[in-house]
Amino acid sequence: MGRSGFRRRSGFFWAAVFVALSVPALAATTDAGKYQVILGDCEGCHGKDLAGGVVLETPFGRMVAPNITPDKETGIGNYTAQEFNLAMKRGVAPGGKRLYPAMPYPYYAHMPDSDVSAMWDYLRTVKPVKNRVNVNQLRFPFNLRVLMRGWNALFFRPQPIADASKSAEWNRGSYLVNGPGHCGACHAPKNAFGADKRALTGTSLQGWFAPDLTSEHHAGLGSWSRVDMVEYLETGRNAHSLASGPMAEAVENSTSRMTMADLDAMAVYLKDVPPSKGNGGGASGIDAQMKAGARAYELSCVACHGRDGKGSALFPPLAGNAAVRQVRADTVVRTVLAGAKAVATPKAPTGPGMPSFGWRLTDEQVANILTYVRNNWGNQAPAISPETVKRIRSELHSSS
């Protein structure tokens, strides 16, 4: 009984190898297409099996990512290659149905048709999953797709992202960041209509603050070297920071699976993004908060993050960590209140967690600790008020 079980396994294994070797052409196309799915981080919204269901909370209501497996009834099994291309690059689904830009077609519009076509070839090979998704759960009037015609007319104007005066690496990086990687979908501030502004200066979304990615030194990534950036994107961690929240998913599903050449190109480009205006600088008149914060930090934070704020090989530093110095405090406050789980990648599999302190620290204590952390060890950032902590606490309660 035992014997036959193991025999079957190895037989299957060799059959799989044989099949893979015998059809190199198809394998190459689907591999290329799979890589496009990684670059575009499709799994981030459409799920590991691409069958949809991930909920996006937007200021206009709730959207649920659709099923993009080849299931004919509930997925995109009835699409043609041309229809897929239009959806990807113009935001128009079969029948002229307008997509919302939660599907980042303004970014995918930069993709060459050959890459979109490779993606399509791959998507046709994934396992069809029957999963009907109610995508549009937006509030009136935003639930009217026809509005998107006007939105597109106003805001869907793909700008050139190439620059002939820059290196090939820079241009590849720019393409990845502003094209399929759609970094701005989270990291760019939005206008009142939800359209991304062109700068990666950071913004709040879904209860987190997607940080400033410019070369600014306090809130941005000015102090990160090219190697630091590559390490972060590949493993989810580096000497400055540790990915958690939505970025943990982006690293796990997308950047940790990219080629080193592509990560390096992104780093080259990001190092060259002009600095933002920063976070408004350090706080003043906060002596009382700093004093109380230092005391509370000593009691609750020192064991892991260190008296010097430098963290350890396991726990991220707070000194020099851009995530704690953003202009808005959403990420740091929610991390202290609710905890956070760091990303786990093949090269950094630990995925340590920050425990929740919300139950034992008052709004005032959290505000004091974070104001202290944001203005100590060379950090400079605006103070955090107990009212801000209170607001974020109540948002966390209502979302959970």
Added chain:
Amino acid sequence: MARVLPKRDAVIIGLGWTGSILAQQLTDAGLNVVALERGPWRDTATDFNIAYMQDELRYAIRKDLFLKPSVEAMTMRNNAGQTALPMRDYGSFLPGDGVGGAGVHWNGQTWRFWDSDFSIKTHLTQRYGAAKIRGLQLQDWGVTWDEIEHSFDQYEYICGTSGKAGNIKGQIQPGGNPFESPRSRDYPNPPLRMPYASTLFAEKMRELGHHPFPLPSSNLSRAYVNPLGIRMGECTFCGFCERFACGNYSKASAQTTILPVLMKKPNFELRTDSEVLKVNLTPDGKMARSVTFLDAQGVEYEQPADVVAVCAYALMNVRMMLLSKIGTQYDPVTGKGTVGRNYCYQTSAGARLMFDDKHFNPFIGAGALGQTIDDFQGDGFDHSKLDFVGGAGISCTVSNGRPISNRPTVPGSPRWGAKWKQATVDGYQNSMGFGSQGSSYPVRENYLDLDPTYTDRHGRPLLRITFDFPDNDVRMSHYMSEQLEKLTKPFNAKYTAVARLQKGWNSVPYQSTHNTGGAIMGTDPTTSAVNKYLQSWDVPNVFVVGASAFAHNAGMNPTGTVGALAYWAAEAITTKYIKSPGALVPA
């Protein structure tokens, strides 16, 4: 009618230390593995939250992380003439519960049993003659030191054990334990920094001509990345270790060393809140075909598998074998049968010293923090003129200064009121202790079987423990108490007390969770339940992994040897059994 699940290559019962090690190694070898864990999922940040882990009342006194007797109790008696009664509260020992098992709340002492332990009968007979061990059921383990040394090394590097080698490939290393068996290389991390009490102990022991060394600890002395790429933190000496889980990623456990990698594997599945009732055998009883388990809703499932690895706590492994009729029940009258044989425990004594003018700062503590002498360990000293065999490690550890359980007072102090409070204040900074953790050798009368009267919530008989300290071990322990008397002299303490072991094991006060034996490994299927690879002699696709396999217990904490045996068994499955399923050792 049980719902039958798709067949797996291997099913693992229990996801503690041994289950996690086997799951990791078997999935690495490409097997499709499911683990069934009776207790809940537990992970560091969510369940061992550093913001409340130091709740002594909840964890140390109310025993939040431990197995509840309502889930599984045991009965105990001192000898076969008595009627065993159920332990309605775990006291003498505290089995773990949930993912990580007892490896969540252990202290982290990571010892290697000695080469002479694995061949104890041969060794003692050669040195002293067969008459010396008459009356003891000592037997060789079947595996030799040279075979298993690399498995110890593998476990220590997974744990990030902090220590100082005493013997590398036969070369004695200054500062380490000169009595240990030769190791292939040093520990992965240097020893922890020592608190004052342990430092003082080491000084005095050195003056007496003994050989103190920092005890091997899986509380990490520095940040570490283990061979799986998993990062661990540096121990902060918080003093909430034993009975607690580590919120700081600095005590080795399945959670901090293996699970982050294991849980992501596509060929691994964990089912928590899933209690295995029994292993189902083929009609001829020669092979296991599946296990039956209940989920949290009480729904019954059958999980077929080619290999069954029984990886629960030592005592529960034995019960699982008895309930599943794997092997035959040991009979203390005839000495026949193997399952339940050679149950052993631990034989300890201690010394407490109190001073007037010290500042021991006991709140600077860790689970496995201290200095040990092995000058009276195992057969590291000559027993030819002594009336016993075996020995003890003598350690000065500083585990905690917790407010509820650590309030030493000079005897004669009031037990309550203002004067008691003052006495605890005086005692807190002025008290230190050291203790002997002694071997426990098997005798015919100590054994495990199924209780004839008491059953669990599913109607299955409870495990019955029949145990008392054997005379040999009592003599050993009294000898150790005499040594402790001598060792306390140079401290010139104001007050000294040395305990002496009494015959008549009492299951109420906490003593040690080091229960061993009952499904022991060996060379002879008539005197051991599993072979040298921890494979059942009777049902060769069942492996029974844990301290249940110890043929005797040494004067050391068992987890290091448990971890090594798990790697050893996993290696046998992945390199031998898969290629040629069947008995790995001819019976």
